[in-house]
Amino acid sequence: MIVVHHLNNSRSQRVLWLLEELGIEYEIKCYERDTETMLAPESLLNVHPLGKSPVITDADLTIAESGAIIEYVVERYGNGSLVPAQGTPEHLLYRYWLHYAEGSAMPPLVMRLIFNNFGIGDSKAMDGFIAPQIKLHFDYIEGELSKSTWFAGEEFTAADIQMSFPLEIFAGVPEQVENRPKIKEFVDRIHGRPAYKRTLDRGGRYDVSF
Numbered sequence: 046m047i048v049v050h051h052l053n054n055s056r057s058q059r060v061l062w063l064l065e066e067l068g069i070e071y072e073i074k075c076y077e078r079d080t081e082t083m084l085a086p087e088s089l090l091n092v093h094p095l096g097k098s099p100v101i102t103d104a105d106l107t108i109a110e111s112g113a114i115i116e117y118v119v120e121r122y123g124n125g126s127l128v129p130a131q132g133t134p135e136h137l138l139y140r141y142w143l144h145y146a147e148g149s150a151m152p153p154l155v156m157r158l159i160f161n162n163f164g165i166g167d168s169k170a171m172d173g174f175i176a177p178q179i180k181l182h183f184d185y186i187e188g189e190l191s192k193s194t195w196f197a198g199e200e201f202t203a204a205d206i207q208m209s210f211p212l213e214i215f216a217g218v219p220e221q222v223e224n225r226p227k228i229k230e231f232v233d234r235i236h237g238r239p240a241y242k243r244t245l246d247r248g249g250r251y252d253v254s255f
């Protein structure tokens with residue numbers, strides 16, 4: 046059975062949600078962030094050398110990195126669910142957003158988090174690079190979400206689950222979505238999904254509005 050090594054308020058929420066959407070049985074092993082540093086506890090290093098979450102174990106396999114976990118789960122257990130058919134334009138979009146979430150959307154958000162946490166929010170880097178990059182990416186996402194209901198077309202896919210984390214962080218600052226209704230609608234829509242609600246019941250409190 047899949048064991049999800051789940052860190053509070055983290056990307057592992059997406060993995061729990063994916064498993065709930067697919068109706069797959071799983072176990073959760075919970076880890077708590079250090080309240081000062083926000084780092085994961087050292088015990089996660091026993092699961093994977095980077096000590097980050099998400100990481101799953103499935104029999105003798107250990108798999109880290111959200112995108113790789115999502116691909117593994119849908120391929121191994123999904124029976125075709127949550128993935129557009131191969132060779133379709135939707136599948137290309139699916140793959141694009143699956144990579145874009147961590148490869149492009151998250152870096153400026155993480156940079157802002159680090160700059161703010163270290164009290165260097167007014168720096169040249171923040172005003173000259175980080176803030177404009179966040180605007181660029183989220184204006185782009187807003188535009189893409191005006192073209193279709195979900196990221197890869199009219200059907201909900203695992204790419205929407207992967208994109209949820211950057212969008213939830215972004216929408217956690219209400220002023221940022223005042224003029225970006227599509228992002229707000231997306232976040233409201235995913236929060237209304239029964240599987241998402243079950244994830245909160247099982248995974249515990251989830252707050253990524255930083």
Ligand SMILES: N[C@@H](CCC(=O)N[C@@H](CS)C(=O)NCC(=O)O)C(=O)O
Nearest residue numbers: 055056084085097098099110111147
């Ligand atoms: N790109 C990786 C990022 C993994 C990551 O940085 N996870 C964060 C939680 S959202 C973490 O474990 N932070 C605690 C730490 O670095 O100690 C993924 O998507 O899995």
